[in-house]
Amino acid sequence: MKFGVIVFPGSNCDHDCYHAAKHVFGHEASYVWHKETELKGLDCVIVPGGFSYGDYLRAGAVAKNSPVMEEVVRFASGGGLVIGICNGFQVLTEAGLLPGALMKNRDLKFICEDITLRVENDSSPFTSCYEEGEVVSMPIANADGNYYADQETLKMIEGEGRVAFRYSTPAGLITPEANPNGSVGNIAGVFNKEKNVLGLMPHPERAIEPELGPTGGLGVFESIIDIIS
Amino acid sequence: MKAKVHVTLRSGVLDPQGKAVHGSLSRAGYDFIKDIRIGKEIAIEMDDLPREEAEAKLTEICEKLLANTVMENFTIEIE
Structure with missing residues (x-):
């Protein structure tokens, strides 16, 4: 299968995503510069982390008006798999592909640490290789990871099973202490209605090689590869 | 013409x-303050347009880029 990794000025996790797809999982991967207007032959689009356009104005705000984003929206509308990681999640909410918004972390700090997440829904193209309720570890690295949605939106997301991951204790409990950044409902990742778009703040692409730490991100890539192959 | 957009x-x-x-001011003894909320001011210089058209265009750019209406409100002030 073929992954495409979108590159904005200021993206800095694009190489990690490319490395994951190509070298760790042995699939085809290519970079897609943000000025491109075609997404030909791709099975999955990765919108990577970083600081697109320096996060000026708001994280992800300027990137959403990049030429390639129109094509990403079209790709997603046609059922294509799109995953936004960290800044990529922010870009996808700004672009309207995912509900809610990412705000400044509760404690105003950039947080870079391994955290634990509970898998909330294992029936999606991104989570089918996990078990519902499974606790996995991945790193977070962000200053604007505080997920916000108003009550009505939240009710819809919860009702439609659109929460992919929640910050939890290692035992899988959803507590305020396990919430690193103030995200509403401890939400770390959400799907669109059709579940072919996922956005998450933790970095699955940095959690796939045991030499480097936790491997909780393996399931995300395995699930994508499983459904496409 | 000039305009100011406030995003809160x-x-x-x-x-x-x-x-x-707020916490910092309270610790410094300014205990009369009840709440503080921080926003941004965006100063815009633009072509002279009829007021109504300017308002419509500025509203459009606020919704498209300057504010994220999921979490922010905006007001437009044309000078």
């Missing part, structure tokens, strides 16, 4: 920056 967090949305500034 919607009421009910936690403003950690405002809270930190």
